[in-house]
Amino acid sequence: xxxxxxxxxxxxxxxxxxxxxxxxxxxxxxxxxxxxxxxxxxxxxxxxxxxxxxxxxxxxxxxxxxxxxxxxxxxxxxxxxxxxxxxxxxxxxxxxxxxxxxxxxxxxxxxxxxxxxxxxxxxxxxxxxxxxxxxxxxxxxxxxxxxxxxxxxxxxxxxxxxxxxxxxxxxxxxxxxxxxxxxxxxxxxxxxxxxxxxxxxxxxxx
DNA sequence: AACTCGGGGCA
DNA sequence: TGCCCAGAGTT
Numbered sequence: 001x002x003x004x005x006x007x008x009x010x011x012x013x014x015x016x017x018x019x020x021x022x023x024x025x026x027x028x029x030x031x032x033x034x035x036x037x038x039x040x041x042x043x044x045x046x047x048x049x050x051x052x053x054x055x056x057x058x059x060x061x062x063x064x065x066x067x068x069x070x071x072x073x074x075x076x077x078x079x080x081x082x083x084x085x086x087x088x089x090x091x092x093x094x095x096x097x098x099x100x101x102x103x104x105x106x107x108x109x110x111x112x113x114x115x116x117x118x119x120x121x122x123x124x125x126x127x128x129x130x131x132x133x134x135x136x137x138x139x140x141x142x143x144x145x146x147x148x149x150x151x152x153x154x155x156x157x158x159x160x161x162x163x164x165x166x167x168x169x170x171x172x173x174x175x176x177x178x179x180x181x182x183x184x185x186x187x188x189x190x191x192x193x194x195x196x197x198x199x200x201x202x203x204x205x206x
Numbered sequence: 207a208a209c210t211c212g213g214g215g216c217a
Numbered sequence: 218t219g220c221c222c223a224g225a226g227t228t
Contacts, residue, residue, distance in 0.1 A: 038224040044214060078212040078222080116225045136223060178223055
């Protein structure tokens, strides 16, 4: 794969507005926002977190909230019961096991309730600048179709992308793949006629 | 590997 | 209305 830069350039041209839309100011806020973003769009998550972080900016204020309080504040997001319980328990684990700080280790992050491989990658990359390429369903589908990787598991896809793509473009390309996955390279009924990297497509699952 | 959770967004 | 979703946990 020697035309990675070319593919990224095309995608950047197709999605000039691609960027991280998740609202956060601190590692703790990013962790909360990312947990809330599972199976929900960043836009709907932001509608909740902007006001929430205004009133409860950090762990010390969050830990005063009961599960029911959190449910009331994030009810607009899907899966809000699971997510409220996760946030509630995360606050207590951070207090008791991590001295009130957000850990930067993959194993430590994934030990937190509601934090899986994808959320851990995002927190590591965005909050701590640790080399990690978050692979969600869109990144997995798009990069495999475009032929950037033939790996069959998210972890191996992540490894391949980190080798292929220069580290300073990981964050941007991550969002390019997600935007492309949502707008053009959809799982079902993709808009191939509008796709600027159709020539490279391996047509997996089409 | 296959299920479940769930309100919003969108056709 | 009905279908899908910027995942994670459980079986």
